[in-house]
Amino acid sequence: MKQQQTKHRAERNYQLQIRRNLKRNFAAHLAHGLLGQTGFRLLTAPTFLPAYVMLLSMGSNVAVGIALAMQSLGMAITPLLGANLIEHRVRVLPMGFLIGAGMRAMVLCIALAGLLLSPASALLAIYVFLALLGLFQGMQGVIFNVLMSKVIPIDQRGWLTGLRNFLAGITAASVAYLGGHYLIGNNPDAFGYSMTFLLAFALTSIGLVMLLFVREPQPPSVAANVSLRERLSHIPELLRDDPAFTHYFLARSLATMGRMAMPFYILYAGQTLGLSGTVLGTLTVAFTLSGTISNLVWGFIADRRGFRLAFLSSIGLWIASTLLLLFSQGLLVNILVFIGIGAATQGFQSTAINLTLEFGHRDDVPLRIAIANSSSEVAGFIGPLLGGILAAWLGYEAVFICSVAFLILGGAMVNIYVPEPRWKTIKYH
Numbered sequence: 269m270k271q272q273q274t275k276h277r278a279e280r281n282y283q284l285q286i287r288r289n290l291k292r293n294f295a296a297h298l299a300h301g302l303l304g305q306t307g308f309r310l311l312t313a314p315t316f317l318p319a320y321v322m323l324l325s326m327g328s329n330v331a332v333g334i335a336l337a338m339q340s341l342g343m344a345i346t347p348l349l350g351a352n353l354i355e356h357r358v359r360v361l362p363m364g365f366l367i368g369a370g371m372r373a374m375v376l377c378i379a380l381a382g383l384l385l386s387p388a389s390a391l392l393a394i395y396v397f398l399a400l401l402g403l404f405q406g407m408q409g410v411i412f413n414v415l416m417s418k419v420i421p422i423d424q425r426g427w428l429t430g431l432r433n434f435l436a437g438i439t440a441a442s443v444a445y446l447g448g449h450y451l452i453g454n455n456p457d458a459f460g461y462s463m464t465f466l467l468a469f470a471l472t473s474i475g476l477v478m479l480l481f482v483r484e485p486q487p488p489s490v491a492a493n494v495s496l497r498e499r500l501s502h503i504p505e506l507l508r509d510d511p512a513f514t515h516y517f518l519a520r521s522l523a524t525m526g527r528m529a530m531p532f533y534i535l536y537a538g539q540t541l542g543l544s545g546t547v548l549g550t551l552t553v554a555f556t557l558s559g560t561i562s563n564l565v566w567g568f569i570a571d572r573r574g575f576r577l578a579f580l581s582s583i584g585l586w587i588a589s590t591l592l593l594l595f596s597q598g599l600l601v602n603i604l605v606f607i608g609i610g611a612a613t614q615g616f617q618s619t620a621i622n623l624t625l626e627f628g629h630r631d632d633v634p635l636r637i638a639i640a641n642s643s644s645e646v647a648g649f650i651g652p653l654l655g656g657i658l659a660a661w662l663g664y665e666a667v668f669i670c671s672v673a674f675l676i677l678g679g680a681m682v683n684i685y686v687p688e689p690r691w692k693t694i695k696y697h
């Protein structure tokens with residue numbers, strides 16, 4: 269009885285720490301997301317990097333698929349390592365700074381490759397740096413989501429995610445337009461793309477500094493400090509004991525295969541519009557601004573009805589936008605397509621992450637994030653490679669149809685087999 273009272277007291281003190289520092293931590297996460305996402309969206313938006321790789325590879329669709337697959341390969345390998353690094357620690361932020369610095373170093377290397385190397389060498393270097401970036405991202409995806417689960421209450425995460433992505437999207441859209449118009453211009457070359465990625469490095473680095481203001485509480489309990497091999501042996505039991513989570517991460521992986529189309533949206537549009545800096549900037553603005561505005565909607569839906577509904581809605585919008593692209597002609601329709609894709613993919617990304625946090629007990633959060641992220645990025649690795657091969661052999665239309673099929677399968681699986689987890693797990697957060 270006394271031991272139970274001690275546990276309740278420790279949990280109550282932990283929740284008081286969270287509430288006491290909520291405004292400060294909310295603001296720090298907001299600033300970090302604003303600057304960090306602004307920078308990383310310049311690199312990860314389905315416009316600048318695919319067009320840059322197409323330029324360096326002299327028009328190879330397979331090369332574009334390989335570039336995106338290399339990043340996902342790295343992200344698939346390290347989430348479980350990231351979980352093992354932090355799950356036994358009462359404070360995860362120091363490790364977050366270390367891994368975050370590694371991510372930003374890879375963005376800098378990608379930028380410098382275009383300035384210092386020949387096109388062929390730069391392409392190979394970018395493959396390597398994207399893979400290394402993915403390795404850091406795989407760990408960071410676990411670390412920072414664990415951090416958010418510690419400092420932001422569950423009923424505030426949708427609002428934080430929506431507001432953060434809203435502000436970051438506005439800034440990213442402005443920076444993308446200026447980068448496309450002034451740095452890349454109407455005659456794209458390696459120098460212009462490299463300067464755009466240097467700007468991304470600067471913004472993300474400032475964003476990382478903002479996390480110095482976070483006050484991280486010490487939880488009343490953490491997972492045992494065990495080896496990575498032993499932690500891996502716990503996975504079958506976790507999946508067996510939580511079938512809803514098992515169905516969820518499998519469905520999320522299927523839907524993630526839909527990302528195979530991402531680098532080819534801009535290349536398909538470029539067949540009729542061209543790939544000038546102005547076109548790239550305009551479509552990047554459409555992509556980022558739609559994600560920006562939609563995040564407020566996704567956050568509202570998630571806080572009121574749960575992340576599951578927002579997740580399914582984002583998949584539906586993604587399917588509709590991809591199908592519209594097959595009938596698009598002219599800049600205006602392509603802008604509408606990129607608006608839909610931007611809103612859908614941003615909703616899918618933010619809701620998939622947050623939905624993962626709502627299954628099971630708090631002590632298992634790092635492992636569950638790692639399982640879901642690893643399986644998704646395996647799909648993210650296979651998808652672009654398959655997309656590149658399909659684009660080279662059968663054309664872009666085959667890529668889009670295959671992407672839609674995977675999105676339908678993933679969405680149907682969540683709809684049928686994954687009930688809303690929030691009301692079962694809110695007491696642990």
